[in-house]
Amino acid sequence: MWQDPIVAETRALRDEYARQFHYNINDMFNDLMAKQAAHPERVVAFPPRKPTNNAVVAQQGATAGARTARG
Secondary structure, three states: OOOOHHHHHHHHHHHHHHHHOOOOHHHHHHHHHHHHHHOHHHOOOOOOOOOOHHHHHHHHHHHHHHHHHHO
16 A cells, blocks of 8 residues: 655654653643743734624524424
């Protein structure tokens, strides 16, 4: 079976990073948060957006459909 070399490299790097922390997810999380705090200019944050009318109508339609499905 063919393997994508980019995927293989990404998985190897991920495994190497996890191995540094003995596969402890809490330690990896703390390390990533520390890296993020060290470079706040790299964190992207967008202001919340108001839903468009289409999204509201679609959500209302889904809710109404769920109500009729229940009986």
